[in-house]
Amino acid sequence: MIVVIKKDADKEKQDRLVDWLKSMGLGIHVSVGEYQTVLGLIGDTSKVDMDLLESLDIVDSVKRVSETFKCVNRKFHPDDSVVEIGSVKVGGGHFCMIAGPCSVETEEQIVTVARAVKAAGANMLRGGAFKPRTSPYDFQGLKAQGLELLKIARAETGLPIVTEIMSADALPLFEDVDLLQVGARNMQNFDLLKELGHFGKPVLLKRGLANTLKELLMSAEYIMASGNEQVILCERGIRTYSDYLRNTLDLAAVPMLHELSHLPVIVDPSHATGIARMVPPMALAAAACGADGIMIEVHNDPIHALCDGAQSLKPEEYAALAKKVQAVREVLA
Amino acid sequence: MIVVIKKDADKEKQDRLVDWLKSMGLGIHVSVGEYQTVLGLIGDTSKVDMDLLESLDIVDSVKRVSETFKCVNRKFHPDDSVVEIGSVKVGGGHFCMIAGPCSVETEEQIVTVARAVKAAGANMLRGGAFKPRTSPYDFQGLKAQGLELLKIARAETGLPIVTEIMSADALPLFEDVDLLQVGARNMQNFDLLKELGHFGKPVLLKRGLANTLKELLMSAEYIMASGNEQVILCERGIRTYSDYLRNTLDLAAVPMLHELSHLPVIVDPSHATGIARMVPPMALAAAACGADGIMIEVHNDPIHALCDGAQSLKPEEYAALAKKVQAVREVLA
Amino acid sequence: MIVVIKKDADKEKQDRLVDWLKSMGLGIHVSVGEYQTVLGLIGDTSKVDMDLLESLDIVDSVKRVSETFKCVNRKFHPDDSVVEIGSVKVGGGHFCMIAGPCSVETEEQIVTVARAVKAAGANMLRGGAFKPRTSPYDFQGLKAQGLELLKIARAETGLPIVTEIMSADALPLFEDVDLLQVGARNMQNFDLLKELGHFGKPVLLKRGLANTLKELLMSAEYIMASGNEQVILCERGIRTYSDYLRNTLDLAAVPMLHELSHLPVIVDPSHATGIARMVPPMALAAAACGADGIMIEVHNDPIHALCDGAQSLKPEEYAALAKKVQAVREVLA
Amino acid sequence: MIVVIKKDADKEKQDRLVDWLKSMGLGIHVSVGEYQTVLGLIGDTSKVDMDLLESLDIVDSVKRVSETFKCVNRKFHPDDSVVEIGSVKVGGGHFCMIAGPCSVETEEQIVTVARAVKAAGANMLRGGAFKPRTSPYDFQGLKAQGLELLKIARAETGLPIVTEIMSADALPLFEDVDLLQVGARNMQNFDLLKELGHFGKPVLLKRGLANTLKELLMSAEYIMASGNEQVILCERGIRTYSDYLRNTLDLAAVPMLHELSHLPVIVDPSHATGIARMVPPMALAAAACGADGIMIEVHNDPIHALCDGAQSLKPEEYAALAKKVQAVREVLA
Secondary structure, three states, X not given: OEEEEOOOOOHHHHHHHHHXXXXXXXXXXXXXXXXXXXXXXXXXXXXXXXXXXXXXOOEEEEXXXXXXXXXXXXXXXXXXXXXXXXXXXXXXXXXXXEXXXXXXXXXXXXXXXXXXXXXXXXXXXXXXXXXXXXXOOOOOOOOHHHHHHHHHHHHHHOOOEEEEOOOHHHHHHHOXXXXXXXXXXXXXXXXXXXXXXXXXXXXXXXXOOOOOHHHHHHHHHHHHHOOOOOEEEEEOOXXXXXXXXXXXXXXXXXXXXXXXXXXXXXEOHXXXXXXXXXXXXXXXXXXXXXXXXXXXXXXXXXXXXXXXXXXXXXXXXXXXXXXXXXXXXXXXX | OEEEEOOOOOHHHHHHHHHHHHHOOOEEXXXXXXXOEEEEEEOOHHHOOHHXXXXXXXXXXXXXXXXXXXXXXXXXXOOOOOEEEOOEXXXXXXXXXXXXXXXXXXXXXXXXXXXXXXXXXXXXXXXXXXXXXXXXXXXXXXXXXXHHHHHHHHHHHOOOEEEEOOOHHHHHHHOOOOEXXXXXXXXXXXXXXHHHHHHOOOEEEEOOXXXXXXXXXXXXXXHHHOOOOOEEEEEOOEOOOOOOOOOEOOOOHHHHHHHHEOOOEEEOHHHHHOOHXXXXXXXXXXXXXXXXXXXXXXXOOHHHOOOOHHHOEOHHHHHHHHHHHHHHHHHHO | XXXXXXXXXXXXXXXXXXXXHHHOOOEEEEEEOOOOEEEEEEOOOOOOOHHHHHHOOOEEEEEOOOOOOOOXXXXXXXXXXXXXXXXXXXXXXEOEEXXXXXXXXXXXXXXXXXXXXXXXXXXXXXOEOOOOOOOOOOOOOOOHHHHHHHHHHHHXXXXXXXXXXXXXXXXXXXXXXXXXXXXXXXXXXXXXXHHHHHHOOOEXXXXXXXXXXXXXXXXXXXXXXOOOOOEEEEEOOEOOOOOOOOOEOOOOHHHHHHHHEOOOEEEOHHHHHOOHHHHHHHHHHHHHOOOOEEEEEEOOOHHHOOOOHHXXXXXXXXXXXXXXXXXXHHHHO | OEEEEOOOOOHHHHHHHHHHHHHOOOEEEEEEOOOOEEEEEEOOHHHOOHHHHHHOOOEEEEEOOOOOOOOOEHHHOOOOOOEEEOOEEEEOOEOEEEEEOOEOOOXXXXXXXXXXXXXXOOOEEEOEXXXXXXXXXXXXXXXXXHHHHHHHHHHHHOOOEEEEOOOHHHHHHHOOOOEEEEOHHHOOOHHHHHHHHHHOOOEEEEOOOOOOHHHHHHXXXXXXHOOOOOEEEEEOOEOOOOXXXXXXXXXXXXXXXXXXXXXXXXXXXXXXXXXXXHHHHHXXXXXXXXXXXXXXXXXXXXXXXXXXXXXXXXXHHHHHHHHHHHHHHHHHO
């Protein structure tokens, strides 16, 4: 950590600051420049409060030079992690194609869609049973019953199932779910993250609408620090001033997360754009920039979907897209 | 709800859409213009999926003309709501001054600060016991023990206590807390909001970092629809491209929320700015634009605070600020 | 245009509003609903001030249902436009590869880079002669001399040249430039746009850092309404809360602009990301989502470039990227 | 400037970097830590390209520790600057009340409004003659004729006049304007800024919609470095995800700009909010947080204003607001 002291700062205050830092067990390297003095802090600075230092009137600025995340950090784990969900691998060259409806509605619906997406090339099935909805008056999902329907679809197709968990209370219901999704709104629900760390099953962690990559990595760190290394990151669009689509898909996050972390990174173009016809170009772009998978909403009857039909592809559209994604991956391999 | 049909849209598709809408029990008023046809939907449109409609290729755009929030809406409740926390009233002309340390640390600390802020003009005591922290390695609060220390400080001073709840699991510990705070990261933790609706104690609901005013009101609606009318809204800064301070305090939200809703609105300039010397001007600005209260961090020894000391005022600074806030309120009354 | 009147609005005020709208030559279609009255305005509403209407106390909301842009609108021009810059075509299936250094520095530099990028597959040469710099103390470009060096490089390689114009005053110097670039900061320099409309040479219009797609299209409309149809749009990253890269590349703008407008759309991943190693993945993503070209910074000696070297590829890196871009385009054709 | 070298960086590359930096005339102070090596650069680092350094593979991060702005910097000019516009002073305790219509329309209109705002407490008159409009089809102002009408209004009332300049070409027409406004869209029109530096008349520089405070200060630096010290800064709202009002008024910019710079800072709540009834609370908030003035749109007949009527106050509303602003300033003095 580097602390820049203001020009003409009171010498006595500066000495008191250095003493205080030393009292925390840190080594201090002072270098006096023409315009300012710079303190280099050596040792374990993870307990030092940067904001507090920055607020001192003699301090110009503070910079942390070593990241505070450890488990997720590529520096300490240079090889790509591969997360295994049943027989499906994700990361390190393994690409996943997650598809399915926004919400699980009926057995017929989920089994039909599961068969269709499997035939089209998907290797995991998604479907919402617990739905986070902005309005208390909107459909909130079939809950436990929806999970049972997903298991039936899995039995019929062999596809591992992915579904969202909103609260640690519901964990007992998720014992037999293959990949537990943490939605954007819960990315910083730290109590939930810790419980998922203890639970031990693979987690798909979506980036929050206004969260930085470091915050996403710190949330993954919560899960990993609690003992669970099976984490997949997911870019799903951020909130910006730009409002022509639901969110702004930040695809550069894919190569950047790969640089910062060894964890797999997938992309959800359906929720990011909110419009079915925007999904194929953005899915292809995700594949082209190195994503480890894509998660796409597919519905056999979009016009009657209870939720988010606007962003769902029809199975034949998904099949056509899956072929192109495959072709892009092959020419870039 | 208004649906604008594209010029030259297929007539048959248009008829099918109208039939489908009618099948949902809606009346449809068609007006044919020079450039487009407009469908006016009459009846209960709360179940209609706007996104789905917008995704249809014959549809140009969709606009909801009646808000989906009811309980929080000023239209159906023209008078200001007054929330009562013990003997303290908030809203409808009653101004609250909430103050205290970021985290509860020791009995001596919280009692000392409580006495100091009471003497300086505060009428509620804040202090974090459960702390949401970006990093799993940061101090997470004294938890249950912190709540006990807050109660001791309340007993010593008579100030009602305000503290953050992060998970519904912890509710039994909050039976004797006066005002339960939902933090920005949990604004859309819908399971928690519903439980707070049933719990029945007053709730301080902070706006999320990237949430719109409508989303904030819908989150308040979750609490109210579950039976609890004691909700105070709190503007605490939003995340924007602007990075010279921690967040951008959106003070215009205060008069706008007052227009949309009857609920009281307070402002937290400490978390918004993250720098103690920016707190007084922004607190005065909050009072000047009509806030129903301000929540400010005060610490008796900022340099040693375990967390967020950078944004805490000293008691004497708070006392000076409280006098000015009072003066501004008087000349504007 | 649709005007929604508030429930229980004063009837007399409403009549006055209708009269005033009629006095502007508009037809008014009134439909009275359960919760509100809706006025449909028929005729030329381009002179109606939406903001003014929205500010009236009896008005709930106003929605414009026909876009105000005409020349750029795909509705009135369904086929893709093809812009011709010398022998190079852009749009309608023609892909351009614009490459070159951030700044023109010396004859040797620009000729060397021009040859290298041509050999690597580029079909246009970029290079800054007039440089917009945030600081008055930074290098501002070689100006007229830089333009002469670009022409020498064009003579040596046959590549058409692209360079930025910052002020209409300088237009006489640009008579022999093939494609005039309007930078992000000047996207709403309306006086410059009008002059470029009269000037008649092809224009590359970059999206501003915080501009919506409609604003970008309205700026293109300024050029086209002044008589110049040769306009190429360019997505180059927007400013968001996300700060791990210089800007957030908004690739979904590519398919969306193609839907709204017939103009070609290219992408500049160099300025968007600001880091050379992020350029190849984002260039490939741009090709995959349907861009009509990419503009990339290439420098023969990045470490000594006067400006923006951090985001420049070496010629061999560019050649490798160009091959992959070509491969992606072929499998998606 | 501080350059942090990555752990395990190639020693030879590191030596080459140090040599290259020395070749630019800089002194280099190397401090080797446990996790990284830090280079402190001593001397004139204004020519060093931070982005280039950051792009090098051995470099972890780079931090500039001395600001590149000089003329505007409070460090080198501790006292508040006072800008004089005719007999009106702004800054250093002098508060300005600028008011007038969005656009100058007719002699009767501008003279009537000028008299009304003077009577209500304004000490400068604003009015747009050259109007930046998003659409080429919108009213663009009366131009030179509008300037003449403003001068008539000045002659009638004695109020100095403030009006926007969009292009350096028009400067000869502004010889007799008292305060030249640079609008948000032109904040980084560097050619215009330089010309205003040479022109020498007081300049009101508005912050761009997505510009940082440092960029605003660097734009002021352009004017001051060209020889003109008469600059007033203006916060007028930024573009964020929040869309309930036209822009998000960033009032904390006021105390922050006062800390960074000695220049006066005023606030424009009319353009920030776009709604007349939001102007009074935000104007009061601006006064409460220390602004040196407020600029407000006032129109004698809002319903018929050609432009932006929605955000204009009526004279009697302005008079009531002016009294409250004065009262707030008095109790905070």
